[in-house]
C-alpha cells in the first residue's frame with residue numbers, strides 16, 4: 001500500500017435559483033465567501049441583539065446562474081479522474097428538501113443539458129478509458145437507497161413488480177479488518193457508457209416508482225450510486241481498486257429544526273435518524289481534528305455512515321455540495337446548511353493509492369518465467385537439436401522477420417528471431433539471400449514470367465503500409481457499420497416515439513397495458529406500470545385542468561389530448577424530440593463524410609498499387625533495383641492517405657460522441673414516457 005496523505009473535505013455552495021421573495025445576500029467569488037443578511041425583527045423591541053449577518057467561506061460558490069457543466073468541472077472532474085487513478089472518491093449533496101440535491105447529483109430529467117454529476121461522470125469515465133489503453137479496466141456499478149435505516153437495491157429488477165417492503169433488504173456485514181460488505185446489493189459490470197447509463201436510468205426509474213406521496217421516500221432517503229473501478233496495467237502485477245460514491249442525501253431541514261435537546265432523537269427516529277448520526281460523526285471528527293481526545297467516531301450508529309465510513313474521515317477524496325435555497329423564508333435552513341458545511345470542511349481524510357499486488361497475476365508470470373528458463377537451459381545445452389530441421393512454415397516465418405527488419409528503415413528497428421540455433425541459422429541464410437541475390441531483381445523476373453499479374457514483395461515497407469491501412473480500414477468499416485445499423489434502428493424508434501404523443505395512437509380502453517394505450521416508445525418493451533403507482537404519480541402532477549379529466553369517462557382520446565396539452569413537461573419533451581431529430585441529421589452528415597473519406601482512401605490505394613507496378617516494370621526494362629529508393633509520387637499518395645485517414649477518424653469520433661448523446665436522449669424520452677403514462681393512467685383511473 002502506498003503512503004497516505006492528508007486531504008480536507010472540499011465544500012462547495014450551490015444556490016438554487018428562484019424568482020421571487022429572495023433573501024438578501026452577497027457573494028465574493030474570489031474568496032469563496034457568502035454573507036447572508038437576516039432582516040431585523042421589529043417585534044424584538046428596542047434592545048435587539050439579533051445577529052444580522054452570517055458569513056461563510058467555501059472552496060467555491062456555484063451561484064444561481066451556474067450551469068450543470070460548470071458544476072461538474074468545478075466539483076467532480078478531479079474526483080472522477082482520481083478514482084480512475086486508484087483513489088477513492090465521494091461527492092455528496094447535502095441540503096434541505098427542494099434545494100436541488102437530486103438536480104445536482106442526477107440532473108433534471110427533462111433536458112439533456114440538465115444532466116447532473118452522475119451521467120457526466122459516467123461519460124468522463126468511459127471517454128478516459130479510451131485514452132488509457134495501457135490499462136485494462138473493469139467497472140461495476142451499484143445503486144442503493146437507504147430509507148428509514150433500511151437499504152434497498154435500486155438495480156434489483158423486482159422493483160417493478162414488488163413494493164418496497166417486499167424487496168430484499170441490503171444487509172451490512174463487517175469483516176475482521178472492519179471493512180464493510182453489503183449483502184443483497186448487486187454490482188453490475190458495464191462495458192461501455194451506454195450500459196452504465198442504462199443502469200442509472202433503471203435505478204432512477206425504480207426510485208421514482210417506489211417513492212410515494214405518502215412516504216415521500218425521495219426526500220427522506222439517501223441514494224448512493226457507486227462505481228467500483230479495477231485497473232491493471234498491462235504486463236504488471238499490481239491492481240488498483242477504487243470506489244467512487246455519488247451521493248444524494250435526504251432532505252436535512254427537519255434535523256436542524258429539532259434543535260439539540262432530547263427532541264432530536266425522537267424526531268429523527270421517525271424522520272431521518274441517519275442524518276442526525278452523520279452530524280454526530282462530523283462533530284466527532286471535527287473535535288478530533290481540533291486535538292480533543294476523541295478516539296471513538298460513531299460510524300456504526302447508522303447504515304449511511306457505516307457505508308460512507310471511508311468517505312468521511314477515511315481513505316477518500318471527498319467533496320460536499322451544500323445545496324441551498326435563496327428564498328427569504330428558507331434563510332434559517334440555508335444558514336444551518338452552511339454551518340454544517342463549515343464543520344465538514346474541518347474533517348481530514350487520509351487518502352492513499354489503493355494498489356495491491358494481484359497474486360494470480362504473479363503466479364501466472366512466474367510460471368511463464370519458469371517455462372522460458374527451462375527452454376533456455378535446453379537451448380544452451382543443445383538438447384533441442386534432436387527435434388529435426390525447421391519446417392517450411394518456420395523457415396518462412398524467419399524470412400518474414402528478416403524482411404521486416406531489413407525494410408524497416410526506422411532507427412528503432414530491432415531483430416529477434418527467438419527460437420534456437422536452427423532459427424538463428426535460418427535467419428543468417430535469409431540475410432545471405434537478401435544480400436547476394438537482390439530481392440527486387442528476383443521479383444521482377446517472376447513478374448516477367450507471370451505476364452500481367454504482379455504481386456508485390458511480401459516484406460517491403462510500402463506493402464506493410466498498405467496492409468496496415470487495409471487493416472485499419474476494415475476495422476473502421478466494421479465500426480461504421482455498427483453505428484449505421486444503430487442509427488437505423490434508432491430512426492425507426494424515433495418515428496414511433498413521435499407517435500406516442502399523438503392522440504390517434506391512443507386506444508382508450510381503460511387497460512393499463514402499454515400496448516393497448518399506445519405509449520410504447522420503441523415497440524419492444526412492455527410499458528406496464530404497476531397499478532399501485534398511479535395514485536402516487538397523480539399527486540405529484542400539476543393540477544391545471546387535470547382534475548376535469550376524469551369527467552371524460554368514455555372519451556379517453558379527448559382526455560389524453562387535454563391532458564397532454566396541459567402536461568407540465570410537454571415543452572421539454574417536444575424540445576428533446578426536436579433535438580433528437582437534429583442529432584440524427586448531424587449523425588447522417590458525419591456518416592456520409594466518413595464514407596467519402598473511405599472512398600478516397602480506397603482510390604489512393606489503387607493509385608499506389610498502380611504506381612508500384614509501373615516502377616517494377618521500369619526496373620525490369622532497365623535491369624535495375626529501385627525498391628529501396630524513395631519515390632516522391634508514392635510518398636505523396638501515402639501522405640494523402642494519412643490526411644484522409646485523419647478526416648475519417650475525426651468524423652468517426654464525432655459520430656461516436658453523437659451516438660452517446662442520442663442514446664442519452666432516448667433514455668430521457670423513455671423515462672418521460674413512463675412518467676406521462678403513469679400520470680395519465682392515474683388520472684383516468686380516478
Ligand SMILES: Nc1ncnc2c1ncn2[C@@H]1O[C@H](COP(=O)(O)OP(=O)(O)OP(=O)(O)O)[C@@H](O)[C@H]1O
Pocket residue numbers: 015016017095096097098099100101102103104108218219220249250251323
Ligand atoms: N440549479 C437549478 N436550476 C434549475 N432548477 C433547479 C436547480 N436546482 C433545483 N432545481 C429544480 O428544483 C426542484 C427541486 O430540486 P431537487 O428535486 O433536486 O431538490 P432536492 O434537494 O433533491 O429535494 P428532495 O430532498 O426533496 O429530494 C426540481 O424541480 C429541480 O429541477
